Amino acid sequence: MKTFYSLLTILFLSSISYAQKFENLALTPPMGWNSWNRFECEGVNETVIKEMADAMVSKGLKDAGYEYIVIDDCWQIGRDKNGYIIIDKEKFPSGIKALADYIHSKGLKFGIYSDAGTKTCAGRPGSKDFETQDAETYAKWDVDYLKYDWCFTEGQDAKQSYRTMRDALYKAGKPIVFSMCEWGTNKPWEWAQDVAHLYRTTLDIDMKGRFDGDIWGNQLGWTTILDKQVGLEKYAGPGHWNDPDMLAVGNNHMTTNEARAHFSMWCMLAAPLMAGNDLRSMTVNDQDILTNKALIAVNQDALGKQGFKIEDFGHFEIWQKPLSNGDIALCFFNRDTNNKKYKIDWEKIRIKDFSGEYTVQNLWNHKTIGTTETTYLIDVPARDVVVYRLTQNK
Structure with a gap:
């Protein structure tokens, strides 16, 4: 009987070993x-x-x-x-x-x-x-x-x-x-x-x-x-x-x-x-x-976090994606058929886990525009985006 139950155990373990x-x-x-x-x-x-x-x-x-x-x-x-x-x-x-x-x-x-x-x-x-x-x-x-x-x-x-x-x-x-x-x-x-x-x-x-x-x-x-x-x-x-x-x-x-x-x-x-x-x-x-x-x-960031919407103004949205080493990606998304001007005041945007000063890089024109200590007036073209990578200054 002991042999029988041992055999059942082996069969059971074999059956679940592929269930992954x-x-x-x-x-x-x-x-x-x-x-x-x-x-x-x-x-x-x-x-x-x-x-x-x-x-x-x-x-x-x-x-x-x-x-x-x-x-x-x-x-x-x-x-x-x-x-x-x-x-x-x-x-x-x-x-x-x-x-x-x-x-x-x-x-x-x-x-x-x-x-x-x-x-x-x-x-x-x-x-x-x-x-x-x-x-x-x-x-x-x-x-x-x-x-x-x-x-x-x-x-x-x-x-x-x-x-x-x-x-x-x-x-x-x-x-x-x-x-x-x-x-x-x-x-x-x-x-x-x-x-x-x-x-x-x-x-x-x-x-x-x-x-x-x-x-x-x-x-x-x-x-x-x-x-x-x-x-x-x-x-x-x-x-x-x-x-x-x-x-x-x-x-x-x-x-x-x-x-x-x-x-x-x-x-x-x-x-x-x-x-x-x-x-x-x-x-x-x-x-x-x-x-x-x-x-x-x-x-492809190794942290593996999916981005999420943090602001929604109808035809204009702001999305955030947490990145490794405390970096943050922010996407300003203009759904409208007209250009959109937007003043970035970093303290007023509801960015999660945002603290200290960050260097701000535009990921489409590959230019560093400054830091989050400064406000910026940006122009987001119709049906387009502006995407920034915020790198925390240690």
Whole structure:
């Protein structure tokens, strides 16, 4: 009988040993590029992915901290008799492992996509009931990152579905960043910290103005998504990030001002920075925005604090992000279509944990303007930001 109970104990411990995610991954928000927003299903293929990896290196994104190249939907076409996924060989004739090897040869990391349901959002085979086979396959291919969607999941429990894939990934043994794309429907920020390394908080960002031609403030525009992040800051930190979806910089009709504001706010949110534009042909302005190392340093700060709103004057807001060593990032965000003048009186702004004197650096023009002992009159352009880093004078 003692042997029997010992065996039960071993089986129980074995069963729970896989009930965890890989630790010490995504200790800062992941940075990279994803194929969907620019290429969707029709335009994605092996050549495009290789050229994006090349451009990430040649255009300075790798040096700025971007590292993941993620194929989204439409790389898979079926399953074999044992349930293992079949690659779309028309799109990826060399196979996924060879593509992963190419991306790794560039000093980058490789990501792939699947879905918790029976089918992906584009109608390709999903991972439901095939989690073990898919996790084994990703490990064999040397995958570094998995985006896991939530289409065709009728009747499924989100917590159980995502935990099932988490456990399968862990059992397969290859450390993989797990990106939950559950759209925030089941409030994943409340329960997914031990399931995934990042979890979507909203539906997909509108990249093309599908609703009213404007990606600024429509029902799925980035400012609308920004508003939904208010109050979620307590749920984010190293290894578990709120994900307001990919960056819209470089896509469609976003002006330079708007793109700068969007990128700045995602940096303030400690959001994953996943570009979605065509890196090969992006403008110099978009390249400069995506590679602003001062803003990226705010996003990637090791303290891992998500920014939060401290002042709201309607169309004008002030956001704060605590940084390491007592530094503070402040973003003055003008939503209006007119320029906004604002007098900065540091003692009157409700900055948290603000004490003593700080040196003030503008993170877009890279100029030090003085210290917090002085008031300043600033001009924030329409639909734009001014972002300062406050460094405490010891």
